[in-house]
Amino acid sequence: MDEFDGLKEECGLFGIWGHPEASELTYIAMHSLQHRGQQGAGIVSSSGDYLFGARGMGLLTEALSKEQLDSLKPFPHAIGHTRYASSGGSELSNVQPFLFKSHKGDLALAHNGNLVNAMNLRRALEDQGAIFQTTSDSEVLAHLLRRERGGGEESFEGRKKRIKKVLKQVKGAFAFMIMHQDSLTVALDDHGVRPLMLGKKDGSYCVASETCAFTAIGAEYIRDIEAGEMITITDEGIDFDHYTDTTSPHMCSMEYIYFARADSEFRRTSTYRIRKELGRSLAEEMQGIDADIVIGVPDSSLAAAHGFSEASGIKQEQGLLKNRYVGRTFITPGQEARERAVRMKLSPVRDIVEGRRVIVIDDSIVRGTTSRFIVKALKKAGAKEVHMGVSSPPLKNPCYYGIDVSTHAEIIASTKSPEEIRDEIGADSLTYLSVDKMHDVYHSFGSKGQCDACFTGNYPIDIEEAILPQEKDLKQKGV
Template sequence: MFDELHEECGVFGAYHVDEAAFSVYYGLHSLQHRGQEASGIAVYQDGRIETRKGKGLTIDVFNRPDLEQMKGRTAIGHVRYSTAGGQEAENIQPIVAHGHSGSIAIVHNGQIVNDMELRVELEQKGCIFQGTSDSEIILHMIMKERGSLLERVEKTARQLEGAFSFLVLQDDVIIAVRDKYGLRPLSYARNGEGYIISSETCAFEVQGIYDHVDVKPGEAVSFSRGLVRHHCYVDHPTSHMCAMEYIYFARPDSEIESINVHAFRKETGKMLARMDEDLDADLVIGVPDSSLSAAIGYAEESGVIMESGLVKNRFVTRTFIQPTQSLRDRGVRMKLTPVRDVVEGKSIVMIDDSIVRGTTSRRIVSLLKEAGAKEVHVRIASPIITSPCFYGVDTSTKKELIGANKTVEEIREYIQADSLKFMSCEDLKKAAGEVGLCTACFDGRYCSPLFSHEKSARGEE
């Protein structure tokens, strides 16, 4: 219902950590912003893999007795938002397979773009799929390869195209893998005598750990026999971190490729302010929560006061869907409420992270004007989204993107703003410094082949 990009999934692992299930539970709780559909944990204990998972938030899926029964010291976990594969129970991770080489569990963040080709090949070789997610493809490929676990994982990773960070658990071993383009973040940190691995560094800090090591693009990192070993499974890996990780997905207290997410967003706000030297405004308002850092940057650079002009109801979930337009409008009012005493009679700069379909921006502008705002100038802390993403973001067709079908002026008219400006790709890359970014959703320049998704990328059905 809400016009916003949906999060990726999140993965977390604990190797040789006391009460590993509890460690993973707290890690997943910190990564809950990356997926609220389902949660799961797999623990290696007494020579086997024990798994518990279910639909809903981590806090709803697990209770203390569940976690106390999972007594192993090595575990992996997952929070899910489905971008490839539906919401069926079979797609909830960790996914476990049992074979002659033993049991293997996997958790995966991202999206494989050659999934259809690999699925057909695996089915022709006799593989039977229980679900529809691309994560199960990775598991089948690892199971059919020969050699040590590390060799099988590396052989599999070399055949995958697209975005992925995944963890593999077998026996008392975890292997953490990041795609060769570096599209998805993955890091690990020392925890006592063991290690923890996470999609975002904010999950380390909740456990009192502030130092970490990034898994590099094209790396497989093995945690085995108390040792950590780095293995580069491809020649010439590249760095194309998803720009949306900085703009929207990641928590502001996370660090990605040595850049703090809050600092990145704040810098984009400052850049927007430099485009507005002649704008006479009374207030800066950020749309909670991901736009607040950019709003702070805009206010500092422009000298315009920042206020809390929109209040967010944090108990309206992303699954709140209503069938009619009037009920959808009411849903937006349930989620965001303007503060009349703050906005009435004021000329406002409204900072948001992105515009996807335009419907929510239109409703927020309308809410502010209903509350008495004299003018609403919308500033977007990212470029115009013009192209679908096939790396794990739920924008798969051009027709659903307002930026692919309207000019900036037409978008301004649609959302009923008094003015509208976006960042440029060049400024976005400047904010990232030396970190290479994937900006495909803004400029259509994909860093990998797209296989069966090529027609969608060109806007063809």
């Protein structure tokens, strides 16, 4: 699936405590998480007494200057965030980590996910006198944390108790990093929808949305952080705890299928291996289709195409090339702009596809823009037949947990059958992986449970009225 055709990444988190090169390592790690957000980035560092921050709009190299990074270098603790705006507008005030200053102490906050009760909490806080500086749902947590704090010095256990109390008030998908001058606390929601990993570098603990960040800085991947878990890191060491004992693991299925980098691991299994197995399972669904070659849509579908090729015996070829130098900043919304972007991004290789029956493997179809272009371009390049295989079930439903597809109007499969989609994209056939086979693959790799709401409509976390599409439209208009 091409990034101009629907699903947009969530956000990328990285934090490290007690390392003399904390800011530099955070910057490097954020580069490896750039695929999770390209609209803005920031770093907050702690000296042990105060917090200092820098942030900006655009890609990491655009968002943070050398001068800004140099100003953070002396400090041994840091958190970083790459942002895609799934909630709140795309503007500097919404770029994280957020940094709050007060006479009771500094606080920094970074969040991946979406709080489904944020609007209701925000209205209640405003009624009590709170003034919000952003349109991001993440700021709600900061207000709740400040409101819960009592007077005087706060003990370690007192702070933990306060954070636990606040986390129980928020509802939805979240991976949080909460930094005080003397501690870094990370927490995952009780369903574990968004990924979060624990690592170690030169004796210093670090956390990240994906293990590829650990690889980039030479850190050891320790383990996945569990649903409902809360971990606090200080100069004295690391404290493992849970803010709730009531958990129901439902990690986002699209992390396995599309979002995570192929070299990242979940429960010590690379997403490449998982995607390859999804492709093998898809081959079982397409046994009756004769073809000469199979090609994957670069980059996220190449592993599935490899698995499909191994299982089917059909030779895999590189029939589509990706232009990696297409900029993002000038791309504007709208169907015509998306089609232009796809034409710039993907090109068929005529010498490979001409005169051949081609199976194209893609990881998902959202609007259908990319699939329509690929079929048309391959046939124009001389392909005799083009059969589409999708290594996930039909994506039919909006996501309210941090992926920016939140209305049925954005999703072609919400109103059209596979046969109707096949006709619309011009393919000779269209086959999706079944929901059952998808879960069989996940379970074979030791998964503890996935959210499949975008395929089935079975939302593991109840959706509140405040985040339904009409509410999102109001937020985008600034109401």
